[in-house]
Amino acid sequence: MLELLLGGLGSVITPVAILAIVGGVVLGILVGAMPGLSPSMGVALLVPFTYGMSPLLALILLVAIYIGASYGGSITAITINAPGTASAVATALDGYVMTTQGRAATALGLSIVVSSVAGILGTIILIFFSVPLAAVAVGFHPAEYFAMSVFGLATIASMAGENWMKAFTAALLGLLLNTVGTDPISGAERFTFDVTPLSDGFLLIPALIGLFALSEVFTGIEKRAFKVARLDSMGSQWPSFRDYWRLKYLTLRSTLIGTLIGIFPGAGATIASFISYDIAKRLSRKPEDFGKGSSEGVAAAEAANSGSVGGAMVPLLTLGIPGSATTAVLIGAMMIHRLTPGPQLFISDPGLIYGIFAAMLLANLVLLGVGLAGSRLWIKVTVIPKEVLFTLVTMMAVVGSYAVRNSMFDVLCCLGFGILGWILRRYDYPLAPVILGMVLGSIAETNFRRAIMMDSATVFFTRPVSATMLALGLASFILPFLAIRRARRRAARSDAIR
Amino acid sequence: MRFAPTLLALVLSLTAAALPPPASAAGEILDRPLPDAGDFPRQPIRIIVYTSPGGLIDFTARRFADIARRHAPEQPFVVINRPGGGGIVAFEEVLQQPADGYHMLAVTRSNISKMIATGRDDLIDRVDWHSYIMENAHVIITNARIGKQSWRDVYEDALRSGDRQIWLGADIGGVKHVSGVKMARQAGMEMRWIPYSSGGEAMAALMGGLGAVYLGNPRDAMISDDLRIVAVGASRRLPAFPDAPTFSELGVPGLENEHIWRGFAFRQGVPEERRAWFAALIEKVSNDPEWIETWAGEGVELEYRDSERFNRMVERDVEEFSFYLREMGLLREPGTRETLLAGIGEAPALQFFQVLLVVINLVLAFVLLQSSFRDRLGELMVLSVVLSLALLFFVMTEALPPPSPVDTVGARGVPRLWLFVLLPLALYQVFLILRQRRKGGGKPKKKPLLLFTSLGFMTSYVLLVPVLGYLLASAIYMPALLWLLNYRHPVIIVVLTGAWLTFSYFIFQRVLFVDLPAGTLLARLPFG
Known part of the structure; x- marks a missing residue:
């Protein structure tokens, strides 16, 4: 295997391949950072440009874009609270708070270094364990997918703390909004009010831009928060090696979570980042800092997000099955280059497979270099006069949500979600649970119904993995309440003593 | 005489080389120039795919676009994905465009079954099933x-x-x-x-x-x-x-x-010379050796069929799917729901219910404003709107198909599950607020006038974009918002607006082929 990997490295250490990796990573970062453009759109847009390339070079370029775009979403999440992708929402929870505290450099530095390290670790897991992991992924019963989504939803309990009622209301709102559109199983239209574009439901990207970016603008205008932080006070706060080293176990654990959840087709980076964030909070010595600018929170979310790229490549390369929207486009690109992804490709063209592995390792190193250099540039976003920034964000929101499917309806939806987000913020409802509900809603529903169609309602408890995950979900739901109760009692007791 | 066969072979091959090659039908088609369609095409041709990138129809469209570019080098072919509703979103989008041949639909047999199953078979009649290109057996x-x-x-x-x-x-x-x-x-x-x-x-x-x-x-x-x-x-x-x-x-x-076919369709009414241009182009691509090689070994049967034959196939498919979907109990028969709630779930009673909920919320807001809960107005109204929405959705679930032996949970099961949790949770929060005695002394929040004006600006902008076009509307909105936010640097405002418009035009319109709205008003002007 090592020989093959070295052979792969040899085939990617050529001027053209390195140029493709650097170009792909830069382009990917820009795509990911632009609200409205997703990693899958970025890869799809570049596919026609690869027709004249060799299959390996084409895949190197596309994989580099995927890696760049998966990270790019965190830049706008941290700097302007506009996560470019749903998986960057968990990053925004602490990343943007850090920016408002004048610690944007710390958040940006952490996100890029942790992303690259997690990307490399995820690729190593892909290289050495892809075959056994793929076997686990395909054997996952719908009941287990449902249990995993319940586990994901249960993270809201610990995310919300004392504010749990509002957090659950927000999540239920997200789950309910997710049911608008064509029913994924029967094909019946639900709650569409005869509006054709709603037959596909509320699209995630306009919702994401509206809920986070626009609501931030509206809140800023309401509070007339036009004061700009001074760049020189932020410049000195780049994390040191010691800061990164302190987070080594957390990064490793979160990468593992990201890669493992990434292997399940359809589950992906969003669940991974939230579960990883939740576990990091539970195991942290300072759980109270989460949501208030915790560097651990940023690292946990980013490591899982980047780790999931390696995970999503497992079913693609070993079985020819897409693990995410972007890997579905990669399958299309492979078909265009007359390649049939799957186990046979390992036998017929190992040079290509190990070339991709080597390119992934190299792309993460390039990401580190480009990202660190770029962070010096991204941080300048925070010193743009707020009036200008707010205006630019609304312009980006309009064109970004329109670009998803050339529809002004999506722009109106984005505006609607912006107003909804502003109202929810105004009355202390957290926004992340709405997105979590919208993302997990369809996974939970389709797998719940599929599981019952395959077996019966008892299947959730008779399958050990599903039963265990549901129990874990229940525990993760109840434990924060017990902790709150205990804290209240303790506070009451200390008040009584005083 | 051992060299005789070699000599014979040599003579035969020399003779063969001297003679012109037999003109195959495919060769003839490939050599034939495309028919004249005036100045068509003058802009990129969009191929609209009804799935996300990565599916087989997406691959078909992209491969087609790649090869078609070589036969019609005047303009690029661009693949645009418009997933949703099994093709309804893509069909609707093409039907909203002018019938000028610049928007082509990549279609499959699956569209027919989906349109019938969802009761949108009107869309089948509104498109021109132009060219059938391939099929593969199930x-x-x-x-x-x-x-x-x-x-x-x-x-x-x-x-x-x-x-x-x-x-x-x-x-x-x-x-x-x-x-x-x-x-x-x-x-x-x-x-x-x-x-x-x-x-x-x-x-x-x-x-x-x-x-x-x-x-x-x-x-x-x-x-x-x-x-x-x-x-x-x-x-x-x-x-x-x-x-x-x-x-x-x-x-x-x-x-x-038992098969699935793939082909191309347009909005009805594309001029005949453009239809002929496409027919010749699609036939050329269908006979292109690279296209044929793409599908070799995939179990796909390539065959070009013209509009007439394609339409006959579509008609047969409509009959077949209508029959089977009805037999499978998947076609909704009118007048099968009898409950009171189902009656409300249907328009126009549903519209009346929506209006009623809006009126109740307005009255409630007015009453709360006069009451001692004035400082909790916002919180209570949020919960009231959530409760109204939940009630509306609950009533609407009655109109959804009930559980069936195939799908025992049904389309209404999961939304109701969420509603059963949301309704009591929201009610409990209302109860908690009402139970708390008014604390008093808290300063009422300032009215966010600047925000409301900005929101008014943005809403007007979004509504004006389809009329004035993206560029003109943005050229007005951007400086106006900056000015409203009290940013008084005219030169920077002008430069910023110009830079944004240039960036968005080149990146979105030219590089990403996002059709930024041109504006209906400008199109109506003599020079538009």
Whole structure:
């Protein structure tokens, strides 16, 4: 295997391949950072440009874009609270708070270094364990997918703390909004009010831009928060090696979570980042800092997000099955280059497979270099006069949500979600649970119904993995309440003593 | 005389080289210039695909675009994905565009079944089914690792399992589901159809041993040695999979034409010379050696069929799907719901209910403003709107198809589950607020006038974009908002606006082929 990997490295250490990796990573970062453009759109847009390339070079370029775009979403999440992708929402929870505290450099530095390290670790897991992991992924019963989504939803309990009622209301709102559109199983239209574009439901990207970016603008205008932080006070706060080293176990654990959840087709980076964030909070010595600018929170979310790229490549390369929207486009690109992804490709063209592995390792190193250099540039976003920034964000929101499917309806939806987000913020409802509900809603529903169609309602408890995950979900739901109760009692007791 | 055969061969080959090659039909088509269509095309031609990037129809469209570019080098072909509603979103988008031939739909047989199943068969009549380009048979694929090596294994397992044998595939009421039902019926067995959102996910489930068979396309079986095509829904064996028997060979009649086709369609009314231009182009691509090579070994049958033949096929498919979907109980018959709530769930009673909820909320807001809960108005109104929305959705679930033997939870099950949790949770929060005595002394929040004005600006902008066009509307809105936010640097405002407009035009319109709205007003002007 090592020989093959070295052979792969040899085939990617050529001027053209390195140029493709650097170009792909830069382009990917820009795509990911632009609200409205997703990693899958970025890869799809570049596919026609690869027709004249060799299959390996084409895949190197596309994989580099995927890696760049998966990270790019965190830049706008941290700097302007506009996560470019749903998986960057968990990053925004602490990343943007850090920016408002004048610690944007710390958040940006952490996100890029942790992303690259997690990307490399995820690729190593892909290289050495892809075959056994793929076997686990395909054997996952719908009941287990449902249990995993319940586990994901249960993270809201610990995310919300004392504010749990509002957090659950927000999540239920997200789950309910997710049911608008064509029913994924029967094909019946639900709650569409005869509006054709709603037959596909509320699209995630306009919702994401509206809920986070626009609501931030509206809140800023309401509070007339036009004061700009001074760049020189932020410049000195780049994390040191010691800061990164302190987070080594957390990064490793979160990468593992990201890669493992990434292997399940359809589950992906969003669940991974939230579960990883939740576990990091539970195991942290300072759980109270989460949501208030915790560097651990940023690292946990980013490591899982980047780790999931390696995970999503497992079913693609070993079985020819897409693990995410972007890997579905990669399958299309492979078909265009007359390649049939799957186990046979390992036998017929190992040079290509190990070339991709080597390119992934190299792309993460390039990401580190480009990202660190770029962070010096991204941080300048925070010193743009707020009036200008707010205006630019609304312009980006309009064109970004329109670009998803050339529809002004999506722009109106984005505006609607912006107003909804502003109202929810105004009355202390957290926004992340709405997105979590919208993302997990369809996974939970389709797998719940599929599981019952395959077996019966008892299947959730008779399958050990599903039963265990549901129990874990229940525990993760109840434990924060017990902790709150205990804290209240303790506070009451200390008040009584005083 | 041992050299005689060599000499003969040499003479024959020299003669052959001297003579012009026999003109094949394909060669003739490829050499023929495209018919004159005036100044068409003057701009990029959009191929609208109804799925997300990555599916087989997306691949077909992209490969087509690539090869078509060479035969019509004047303008690029751009593939645009418009997923949603099994094709409804894509069809609607093309139908909203002018009938000028710049928006082409990549279509499949699946669109027909989906439109009928969802009651949108009007869309079938509103498009021009222009060119049929290929089809592939539906095949039954098994996983040899779980002991199903042949159709006999599948059949015997079905007899043992009763109605519990699981067939994996795509959505309910889709073209593959209909084929699956026909196959099981003709074979005299029962099965449970488990729908997955994509073929890839269903394949993963098959490889994980979660189902007995997967009904899909022949190329799906190529990804692993464990996968076997055990039955083919065609009249003869597929050249790319010569070992796979047809249903007729297996003694199951009436399944010689189970397939999915792919082709292109336009909005009705595209000028005849442009239709002829496309017909010639599509025929050229269909005969292009690279196109043929692309599909070699994939179990796909390539054949160009013109609009007339294609329309006849579509008509037959409409009849067939209407019949089977009705038989399967998947066509909604009018007048089958009798409950009071179902009555409300239908328009116009539903519209009345919506108006009623709005009025109740307005009255409530007015009452709260006069009450001692004035400082909690916002919180209470948020909960009131959430409760109203929940009630509205609950009533609307009555109009959804009820659970069926195939889908025992049904389309209404899960939304109701969320509503049953949301309603008491929101009510409890209202109760908590009402229980708290008014604290008093708290400063009422300032009225966010600047925000409301900005929101007014933004809403007007969004509404004006389709009328004035993106560029003009943005050129007005951007400086106006900056000025409103008290940013008084005219030069920077002008530079910033110019820079944004240039950036968005070049990046979105020119690089990403996002059709930024041109504006209906400008189009009506003489120079528009």
